[in-house]
Amino acid sequence: xxxxxxxxxxxxxxxxxQKAIAASVAAVLVVGGAIAGTIAVTSGDDRxxxxxxxxxxxxxxxxxxxxxxxxxxxxxxxVNPLTGIGGPPKGPVIGVKIDDTGSGRPxxxxxxxxxxxxxxxxxxxxxxxxxFATHKPVxxxxxxxxxxxxxxxxxxxxxxxxxxxxxxxxxxxLRKSILHGVINDSGGPGFSRDGGRGAPYNxxxxxxxxxxxxxxxxxxxxxxxxxxxxxxxxxxxxxSVRAVVGGTPVTFHWSPxxxxxxxxxxxxxxxAASGALISTANVIVQYCRVxxxxxxxxxxxxxxxxxxxxxxxxxxxxxxxxxIEGTWTRAKESSGTTLLDTHHKPIxxxxxxxxxxxxxKGSPLSSS
Numbered sequence: 001x002x003x004x005x006x007x008x009x010x011x012x013x014x015x016x017x018q019k020a021i022a023a024s025v026a027a028v029l030v031v032g033g034a035i036a037g038t039i040a041v042t043s044g045d046d047r048x049x050x051x052x053x054x055x056x057x058x059x060x061x062x063x064x065x066x067x068x069x070x071x072x073x074x075x076x077x078x079v080n081p082l083t084g085i086g087g088p089p090k091g092p093v094i095g096v097k098i099d100d101t102g103s104g105r106p107x108x109x110x111x112x113x114x115x116x117x118x119x120x121x122x123x124x125x126x127x128x129x130x131x132f133a134t135h136k137p138v139x140x141x142x143x144x145x146x147x148x149x150x151x152x153x154x155x156x157x158x159x160x161x162x163x164x165x166x167x168x169x170x171x172x173x174l175r176k177s178i179l180h181g182v183i184n185d186s187g188g189p190g191f192s193r194d195g196g197r198g199a200p201y202n203x204x205x206x207x208x209x210x211x212x213x214x215x216x217x218x219x220x221x222x223x224x225x226x227x228x229x230x231x232x233x234x235x236x237x238x239x240s241v242r243a244v245v246g247g248t249p250v251t252f253h254w255s256p257x258x259x260x261x262x263x264x265x266x267x268x269x270x271x272a273a274s275g276a277l278i279s280t281a282n283v284i285v286q287y288c289r290v291x292x293x294x295x296x297x298x299x300x301x302x303x304x305x306x307x308x309x310x311x312x313x314x315x316x317x318x319x320x321x322x323x324i325e326g327t328w329t330r331a332k333e334s335s336g337t338t339l340l341d342t343h344h345k346p347i348x349x350x351x352x353x354x355x356x357x358x359x360x361k362g363s364p365l366s367s368s
Contacts, residue, residue: 081219082114082133084226084351089133092216093159094207095179097149098128099141100248104201108140108273116280117152118357120290120305122298124247131156133219136207140194140273142184143203145170147293148306150177154333155309157217162188162205168296168304180216189213223336227348230319238323238367243285243357246305250357252283254321260352261318281352283318284339286328290360307358315339316365319350323367 080086082093098107100118110116113130121127129149130139145163147170153161158178165185166174174181182188182205190209194202239254241261252261253269260279263270270278289308296304315328317339326341339347359365 079226080114080134081221081224082131083353084224084228084349086134088219091133091136091211091218092214093131093133093156093219094136094162094210094216095129095131095149095153095156095159096139096162096205096207097143097145097164098130098139099143099201100126100128103198104141104143106271106273107278108204109137109207110139111272111274111276111278112137114353116353116355118245118250118355119146119148119152119307120246120358120360121146122302122304123300126245126248126250129153131159132207136211138204138206140204141197141201142191142205143200145174145181145183146304146306147173147296148309150174150179151333152307152309154178155222155330155336157220160210160214160216162190162207162210164200164203167298168293170296170304180214182210182214221336223330223338224354225339225346225348226351228351230348230350232320232322232324235322235324236367237321238318239321240368241283241285241318242364242366243359244363244365245357245359252280252318252355254318255279256321259320259350261355263355280355281319281350282354284349284354284356285316285318285365286337286356286358287313287315287361287363288358289313290358309337309358310335313361315347316367317347317349318367 078088080088098104098110107128110128110130112132112135114133115131117129118126119129127143127146129152142162142164145161145166147168149161150173153159154177158180160180160182161174162182165183171183182190184191184203190206190213192204192206194204241252243250251264253264255262258279260281261283263278272278289311291306291308292303293306294303298304310330310333312327312329315326317324317326324341324347326339326347328337328339330337341347
């Protein structure tokens with residue numbers, strides 16, 4: 001019985017003046033919020049009636065359990081921005097100019113590069129610009145820098161560029177850039193000659209020695225998006241790729257067993273000096289503006305070709321045996337290169353590095 005009911009029952013036992021007094025006391029108790037107490041009322045004939053009010057027994061109210069706080073989602077582990085495999089490599093990133101003619105093959109160490117660019121040199125020939133971060137092997141044959149190389153490599157940050165030398169405005173352009181040049185003609189570290197080959201195709205560079213001697217920039221995001229499962233069901237198959245850089249065909253064949261594209265020259269699979277197949281998880285054919293650089297002329301009178309890697313243009317990406325069409329964009333030298341498909345969504349690359357074939361606008365490209 002609650003307090004109000006108790007008071008009502010108590011006051012009913014009186015009449016007249018007693019009831020009035022009891023009612024007054026009850027009102028005081030109720031208004032005062034009393035939950036327990038004693039009321040004594042004495043009548044005119046000296047009879048005293050006393051009522052004791054005990055607090056009602058409270059019903060048991062369960063204590064609400066606090067809601068468990070959601071566990072924070074674990075942060076994704078950073079990956080190697082140049083291959084999509086493993087964590088970011090330690091130490092400096094090193095770019096190396098490497099010969100790409102029959103006299104310079106088989107190239108040494110090229111199979112251990114993270115990213116390789118194929119670019120025009122002069123006279124329709126190609127050179128390789130290989131980027132090493134995960135591994136630092138001995139590489140051969142090291143050749144000369146071109147004026148467009150600092151523009152291309154500046155997206156990696158202040159990294160090292162290894163070369164034999166450079167003609168025309170190549171070395172002055174390199175010195176003005178953010179890159180750290182390690183040049184054989186200037187007495188840079190890590191160089192030696194391979195006695196089994198003839199010059200100029202026998203210059204080697206020990207990249208481990210270069211890493212210890214030169215403190216330059218480490219790996220950073222250059223815009224590439226790595227993803228193992230892209231969902232390529234609707235994309236056309238492309239088990240062979242044939243582009244033309246200058247006057248040189250650049251061909252790759254898809255190897256389903258290896259899950260990689262193998263470089264092929266004159267119908268033969270190419271191998272490095274170690275015997276390893278030269279292959280890549282991705283072939284990126286990037287259409288650029290290419291112009292003659294008349295400030296750098298070779299001994300036969302051919303001007304060097306300047307490949308403009310800042311800007312935008314068409315791109316075709318080959319991965320997992322499929323071809324993906326899209327566009328590339330690079331706003332400035334310090335920016336990475338963004339790849340978007342025809343629906344303006346990022347083109348993802350298969351983890352495992354890439355070969356980037358820099359071709360002039362309008363150059364032929366075929367795949368099947």
